[in-house]
Amino acid sequence: MKYLNILIIEDETPLAEMHAEFIKRHRACRQVWLAGNLEQGRMMINNFKPDLIILDNYLPDGKGIELLQELSARKYHGEVIFITAASDIDTVSDAIRYGVFDYLIKPVSYERLEQTLERLSHLHQVQKQAEDVSQWQVDEMFNTFARIQAKPAMPIGIDEITLKVVQDAFTDNQVGYTAEDIAKKLGLSRTTARRYLEFCTKEHFLQAEIIYGKVGRPQRIYRLCPLVG
Numbered sequence: 001m002k003y004l005n006i007l008i009i010e011d012e013t014p015l016a017e018m019h020a021e022f023i024k025r026h027r028a029c030r031q032v033w034l035a036g037n038l039e040q041g042r043m044m045i046n047n048f049k050p051d052l053i054i055l056d057n058y059l060p061d062g063k064g065i066e067l068l069q070e071l072s073a074r075k076y077h078g079e080v081i082f083i084t085a086a087s088d089i090d091t092v093s094d095a096i097r098y099g100v101f102d103y104l105i106k107p108v109s110y111e112r113l114e115q116t117l118e119r120l121s122h123l124h125q126v127q128k129q130a131e132d133v134s135q136w137q138v139d140e141m142f143n144t145f146a147r148i149q150a151k152p153a154m155p156i157g158i159d160e161i162t163l164k165v166v167q168d169a170f171t172d173n174q175v176g177y178t179a180e181d182i183a184k185k186l187g188l189s190r191t192t193a194r195r196y197l198e199f200c201t202k203e204h205f206l207q208a209e210i211i212y213g214k215v216g217r218p219q220r221i222y223r224l225c226p227l228v229g
Contacts, residue, residue, distance in 0.1 A: 002028065002051070002121070002124040003028055003029070003030035004028050004029055004030060004050075004051040004052050004120075005030055005031045005032075005033075005048060005049075005050045005051050005052075006023060006029060006031065006032045006033070006050055006051065006052045006053075006054065007032075007033045007034075007035060007041065007044055007045065007048065007050040007052070007053045007054070008020055008023075008032065008033070008034050008035070008053075008054040009035045009036075009037075009038070009040075009041040009053060009054065009055050009056060009059065009064065009067070010034070010035075010036070010054070010056045010083070011036050011037060011056065011058075011059050011060055012056075013034075013036065016034050016036070017034070019054060019083070019108075019113075020032045020034060022110050022113065022114075023054070023113075023117070026114070026117050027121075028117065028120075028121045028124075033048060033050070036059075036060075037059050037060045037061045038059050038061045038062045038064070038066070038067055039061055041053075041055075041059075041067060042067070042070075045071075045076075049078075050078055051078045051079070052078055052079050052080075052081065052120065053071075053078060053079070053080045053081070054081050054083055055067065055068065055080055055081070055082055055083070055084075056082075056083060056084050057082065057084035057085070057086040057091060058084065058085065058086065064082065064084065065086075065091055065094050065095060065098070068080055068082075068094075068095060068098045068099075068100060069094075069098050071098070072098040072099050079101040079120060080099070080100050080101060081100070081101055081102045081103075081104065081113075081116060082095050082100050082102070082103045082104065083104045083106065083108050083113075084103075084104075084105065084106060085105065085106045086105075087105050101116070101120060102116045102119075104116070155199070157195055158195070158196065158199050162188075162192075162196065163196060163199070163200075165186060166182065166186065166193070166196040166197065166200065167200060167205060169182060169185055169186060170205075170206065170222075170223070170224045171224075172224070173223050173224035173225070173226060174223075175223065176209075176221035176222060176223045177221070177222055177223075178219050178220065178221060178222070179193045179194040179197055179220065179222075180193070182196075182197060182222075197222050200222070201222065204225055205224070205225060206222045206223065206224060206225060207222070207223055207224075207225050208220050208221065208222050208223075209221050209223075
């Protein structure tokens with residue numbers, strides 16, 4: 001996983017601090033800095049070279065869209081997320097033209113912001129896989145910029161909290177577990193563990209392989225999919 005150094009450029013200090021507290025809880029966050037205007041923002045970009053900039057448009061010494069244009073001209077290698085009250089079509093169109101990763105209108109939904117951070121993390125996962133990519137990986141990269149859809153309802157028998165616990169048990173795609181392993185590790189029944197593992201396999205979070213031993217029935221081993229681990 002790529003860990004992100006993040007700069008928030010927002011003149012409303014309480015709001016900037018709220019953004020920072022939320023972002024710090026994300027697993028990909030390493031460091032967060034705050035700037036209250038464009039001058040401070042430019043200085044901190046030059047000094048710290050953040051991986052991600054959270055940018056407001058209406059600032060005391062100018063507009064964030066001007067900074068975004070500058071970054072585009074300089075071929076800035078990080079990403080920019082606009083969080084602003086500016087909802088006019090010209091600003092939105094310019095932000096897209098200058099390569100903004102996402103555009104969130106105030107008052108921001110933190111669930112929506114979390115989805116954006118997850119898409120950015122996924123993009124980095126795809127980018128680091130190889131220098132040459134397949135069409136499927138190219139599609140994955142472009143799909144990270146697509147509009148987030150509402151979360152689908154969990155199927156019957158799958159609880160979102162239990163699902164996260166099962167997924168969190170997998171941290172390394174070199175390590176595999178059987179349903180019995182996960183059942184013991186998490187205190188679940190083997191039937192429940194297998195149900196969640198099969199669901200994760202169907203959703204391409206896990207991959208499964210069958211291992212044939214010398215005695216007994218073959219075992220089904222689950223591992224993180226390469227693009228996840």
